[in-house]
Amino acid sequence: MENKYLIFNFTFTDGDVEILTAFLLDAGWDGVEEVSLHEVNAYLLESKYSEELLEQLKGKLYFDINFSFQKLPDKNWNQEWESNFSPVIIDDFCIVKADFHTDLPPVEHVITINPKLAFGTGHHMTTYMMIKAMRHIDFQNKHVIDLGTGTAILAILAEKLGARSILATDSDDKAIENSIENMVANQSSKITLKDHLHPIAQNSGDIVLANINMNALTKYQPVIEDIVRQDGLVLLSGILYEQAEKMISLYTASNKLKLLSHSQGGEWNILILKRLEL
Secondary structure (H helix, E strand, O other), X not given: OOOOEEEXXXXXXXXXXXXXXXXXXXXXXXXXXXXXXXXXXXXXXXXXXXXXXXXXXXXXXXXXXXXXXXXXXXXXXXXXXXXXXXXXXXOOOEEEEOOOOOOOOOOXXXXXXXXXXXXXXXXXHHHHHHXXXXXXXXXXXXXXXXXOOOOOHHHHHHHHOOOOEEEEEEOOHHHHHHXXXXXXXXXOOOEEEEEOOOOOOOOOEEEEEEEOOHHHHHHOHHHHHHHEEEEEEEEEEEEXXXXXXXXXXXXXXXXXXXXXXXXXXXXXXXXXXXXXXX
């Protein structure tokens, strides 16, 4: 029997669709469809639903939302969602596609991602910005750490860019399972997957990638600062526009990390920092 899903319709007037999408995914919704600038549909396993979950979501938002929901008929919604997955093309640098996509333009790197409702397909601006930033970084023979790997998309790209080894971590068992599938699809051999509780050695990463939400970036700031090597780079994404200055202050407060660049895409920001002398 297929999993039973609920479909929620969220509408709002003064808010932002990308912000609501990010919070829904972070709160546990399994998929989000942007209907318009002021409306989204979101899918949630019926077994996950509780009034407390909705109250927690509303408490995190700075704008009011209206919602309604209904049960969906039995159907393989994961398969349905995957069938609507379109390829992501990042200039002439990279294409993120599913295994059923064909007739794509030539690019430097092709990444096959068969998503299982996991975050990290390149469609979201935070992942898109990370991929664009990685183009301009030297990964040759580098040791890379990818925190919150999701579908393993960034870890896979790091290997294609010449990384010697990649340690990828995540807290979601489904993400780990999907990462393994995607590693096989891309013939990846240099990625090691670990649960997020796995201890990471100090000064072990030449490049640290963290495309996660602000709460996780705040929580793991001491860890990130500790695991990156001298002269190593830290790429942070998943940061909303109004959170950027707070994150910059947090990550540069100890003077161990120096901000190299700060880029914006829509409501989202990416920070690139360098580890100074130990």
